[in-house]
Amino acid sequence: MSRLNFILEKEADGSCARAGRLTTLHGEVLTPIFMPVGTQATVKSQNVESLKAMGSRVLLANTYHLLLRPGIEVFRKFGGIHKFMNWDMPVLTDSGGFQIFSLPNSRNLKEEGAVFRSYIDGRSILLSPELSIETQKAINSDIMMVLDQCVPSTVEYALAKSAMELTYRWAKRSLAARGDSKQALFGIVQGACFKDLRKQSADALTQLSFDGFAIGGLAVGETKEERNDFCELSASLLPKNLPRYLMGVGTPIDLLEAVHRGVDMFDCILPVEQAQRGVAFTSIGKLQMRRGIYKLDDTALDPNCSCPCCASYSRSYLHHLTKSNEILGWQLMAIHNLKFYHGLMADMRNAILDNTFSSFYKIKKEELIQTDGNPPLSAFAKGGSLRLPRAEKRKRLGDYEIIENEKGFWSVKQRSSGETMHSVSNPMVEAKELYIDQSNLSERLATSNHKEEMNEDAEPFIIWDVGLGAATNAMAAIVCHESISNPRAMHLISFESDLDPLKLAIKNAGRFPHLYHKAPRKLLERSIWQSDSGLITWNLIFGDFSILFSSQKIPDLIFYDPFSFKTDSLLWKAEFFQRIFNHCKASEKTTTLYTYSASTAVRSALLHAGFWVGKGIGIGPKLDTTIAFSKAPESELEKKNLLSSEWLSRREKSYARYPQELDVKSQASWDAKILNHPQFC
Ligand SMILES: [Zn+2]
Numbered sequence: 163m164s165r166l167n168f169i170l171e172k173e174a175d176g177s178c179a180r181a182g183r184l185t186t187l188h189g190e191v192l193t194p195i196f197m198p199v200g201t202q203a204t205v206k207s208q209n210v211e212s213l214k215a216m217g218s219r220v221l222l223a224n225t226y227h228l229l230l231r232p233g234i235e236v237f238r239k240f241g242g243i244h245k246f247m248n249w250d251m252p253v254l255t256d257s258g259g260f261q262i263f264s265l266p267n268s269r270n271l272k273e274e275g276a277v278f279r280s281y282i283d284g285r286s287i288l289l290s291p292e293l294s295i296e297t298q299k300a301i302n303s304d305i306m307m308v309l310d311q312c313v314p315s316t317v318e319y320a321l322a323k324s325a326m327e328l329t330y331r332w333a334k335r336s337l338a339a340r341g342d343s344k345q346a347l348f349g350i351v352q353g354a355c356f357k358d359l360r361k362q363s364a365d366a367l368t369q370l371s372f373d374g375f376a377i378g379g380l381a382v383g384e385t386k387e388e389r390n391d392f393c394e395l396s397a398s399l400l401p402k403n404l405p406r407y408l409m410g411v412g413t414p415i416d417l418l419e420a421v422h423r424g425v426d427m428f429d430c431i432l433p434v435e436q437a438q439r440g441v442a443f444t445s446i447g448k449l450q451m452r453r454g455i456y457k458l459d460d461t462a463l464d465p466n467c468s469c470p471c472c473a474s475y476s477r478s479y480l481h482h483l484t485k486s487n488e489i490l491g492w493q494l495m496a497i498h499n500l501k502f503y504h505g506l507m508a509d510m511r512n513a514i515l516d517n518t519f520s521s522f523y524k525i526k527k528e529e530l531i532q533t534d535g536n537p538p539l540s541a542f543a544k545g546g547s548l549r550l551p552r553a554e555k556r557k558r559l560g561d562y563e564i565i566e567n568e569k570g571f572w573s574v575k576q577r578s579s580g581e582t583m584h585s586v587s588n589p590m591v592e593a594k595e596l597y598i599d600q601s602n603l604s605e606r607l608a609t610s611n612h613k614e615e616m617n618e619d620a621e622p623f624i625i626w627d628v629g630l631g632a633a634t635n636a637m638a639a640i641v642c643h644e645s646i647s648n649p650r651a652m653h654l655i656s657f658e659s660d661l662d663p664l665k666l667a668i669k670n671a672g673r674f675p676h677l678y679h680k681a682p683r684k685l686l687e688r689s690i691w692q693s694d695s696g697l698i699t700w701n702l703i704f705g706d707f708s709i710l711f712s713s714q715k716i717p718d719l720i721f722y723d724p725f726s727f728k729t730d731s732l733l734w735k736a737e738f739f740q741r742i743f744n745h746c747k748a749s750e751k752t753t754t755l756y757t758y759s760a761s762t763a764v765r766s767a768l769l770h771a772g773f774w775v776g777k778g779i780g781i782g783p784k785l786d787t788t789i790a791f792s793k794a795p796e797s798e799l800e801k802k803n804l805l806s807s808e809w810l811s812r813r814e815k816s817y818a819r820y821p822q823e824l825d826v827k828s829q830a831s832w833d834a835k836i837l838n839h840p841q842f843c
Pocket residue numbers: 463464467468469470471472473497498499501
């Protein structure tokens with residue numbers, strides 16, 4: 163019977179990620195969890211009150227260091243580390259194995275244990291599995307680790323094998339030394355980057371009655387790919403009903419990758435160590451506060467963080483503290499970094515429990531691989547000023563900025579392409595007129611108009627929102643639904659491959675009033691939002707629409723609002739429309755696609771794909787837009803607005819009637835397919 167009573171609460175779909183809980187002698191721990199490192203019975207620069215406030219629940223202490231100083235007798239005097247350091251929550255102790263890794267030469271290693279010369283008083287110490295456990299018992303940690311031989315992950319096979327085998331023999335001795343102590347004990351899987359050794363190690367250790375297992379010997383010289391592969395392999399070899407701990411790893415992206423591969427527990431010095439060097443892990447990437455660009459920056463370290471550091475101090479001040487090597491700089495930035503790490507773990511746990519981890523993983527991965535996104539010093543040097551005014555900074559995120567139209571409304575602009583979303587009129591007005599009013603959405607959502615009104619299993623009304631952008635079209639649909647007294651269920655599916663426009667608009671919500679609603683923030687956090695009534699479900703499908711659409715339910719409506727042909731040409735080509743058409747044709751219902759484009763090229767492509775194509779309303783200076791139907795439309799108005807022979811004759815004169823890449827030979831058959839479309843017959 164495990165001493166930790168680990169309960170596996172949930173395993174994510176499409177990922178090995180898992181959420182669980184375990185019970186220690188000092189309280190319950192929710193996993194996945196990050197454990198700050200307190201080598202010397204202190205997390206450097208932090209007091210325990212601050213650690214708790216930032217979300218720390220388990221601390222890691224180091225047996226070898228604490229054995230040398232203050233020594234076993236001090237812990238015996240206090241009954242353990244908890245009272246000694248005023249920490250009443252769980253503690254995990256490392257065994258000293260990592261210090262063996264750092265031993266200057268292997269002659270100091272024997273079957274009995276590892277011989278060290280104390281850096282305190284020079285005396286010689288034999289750290290054996292028994293002494294390690296005896297020390298950990300005196301420290302009274304909640305979770306003890308076996309003494310292991312950790313070797314660089316790049317070592318040759320023979321050394322990796324002998325270290326793995328020694329680790330196993332020491333594991334058995336550690337278990338015997340633990341005896342009937344109530345403290346939990348973890349075995350450690352070794353084997354460097356050799357699959358068969360990892361397997362042998364796991365097979366042998368899992369025969370023994372450990373309370374959990376650690377994956378050791380990673381983040382010690384291997385590549386990122388090797389780390390991920392061997393983490394995945396090792397986790398898959400371990401029993402499901404016990405916690406898994408990846409030792410000494412890592413960066414935020416490492417944590418995400420390892421949780422995705424089935425790891426529950428982590429420790430790493432990075433958040434605190436990097437804080438001392440002026441590095442912050444933030445929602446907008448890794449920032450180096452020593453850089454000159456922060457000298458006059460009066461904004462918060464992380465615009466999306468509420469920790470005491472971000473709430474009260476500017477980047478300018480942190481820059482100054484870091485440059486002056488002031489302890490306060492280290493302390494404040496460590497507070498922030500720990501909050502960021504614990505927040506990331508909590509988000510992962512929530513996503514696993516909500517069963518949205520797969521999409522969370524994709525979104526976070528993109529986000530976490532961003533590095534310092536701030537422009538270099540030289541970008542500002544010319545103007546003689548080192549800073550963008552605070553208000554200007556707020557208006558930018560990644561490749562996007564918000565701009566004010568001469569009429570006074572705000573839009574999101576992509577800087578690289580120069581394209582503005584909803585450029586010609588007020589975005590909310592445009593969304594309502596083009597996508598909501600034109601599609602008769604409120605009538606179609608009213609239950610009284612729904613044939614199967616009494617049938618609870620009736621299909622929800624499905625909308626594809628292609629190009630979430632700043633969520634203007636999606637929110638227009640939600641507002642429409644919320645204004646109906648007895649609506650049918652609506653399933654809104656938004657596709658997006660870059661969430662910066664929405665994040666930027668939320669940051670400037672005063673200029674995007676449609677975002678005064680909890681739905682967009684929830685969608686960003688969880689990839690799903692459901693209304694309290696349960697009648698609206700809004701999903702975010704993150705990634706490439708051209709790949710992801712085919713696994714989604716056939717829609718009643720498509721709001722087709724990606725960037726233009728110039729920026730996103732694939733999405734406007736006949737071959738791609740053909741795929742959408744084929745997908746929608748499989749249903750008995752008619753799918754109607756609304757888009758802002760009225761170009762001859764787009765209309766020709768839609769017709770060529772098989773859609774029935776008509777004119778939509780004009781917006782701003784545009785005379786009309788386009789509507790496409792997967793089947794012949796039924797309403798008189800829709801029939802009346804179908805493109806006619808008059809349009810065909812205008813098309814004859816357009817240079818855009820064929821795709822550019824079409825050779826002359828193929829043009830005739832392209833023409834024939836359009837001219838023979840039933841809507842012209
Ligand atoms: Zn913060």
